[in-house]
Amino acid sequence: MPSTEENKTQFVMLNIFRVEPQNCDELLAVLHEVTQAIYKDPGFVSATFHASFDKTEVFNYAVYNGTQEEQGAMLKQPGHRQLMQRCLQLSTSNERIYSHVVFSANNTSVDPL
DSSP: OOOTTTTTTEEEEEEEEOOGGGHHHHHHHHHHHHHHHHTTTTTTEEEEEEEOTTTEEEEEEEEEEEEEHHHHHHHTTTHHHHHHHHHHHHHEEEEEEEEOOOBBOOSSSSOOO
């Protein structure tokens, strides 16, 4: 993944949903539906979803090109907004963290700072 200096318009959104274990699978199904609705929108790069072993947290790592405002506008479109409202109803809290990629690593290399 490129460093911040190489691609200043790409950012990461980390979503942390806290959820009752009995709602975890339904939340993931709604998040899957949200992703199907937005994956071809301009600016969307990728999204990865993780569930904790005890099903009390769902983590989403999403990469976008553009600005936070453009990403926010995409999620405010009528169909997307309704799906996101359902996610908020199923979870007890939702925390969003926006960041730029600084460096990344894999099993063959670590990017320079």
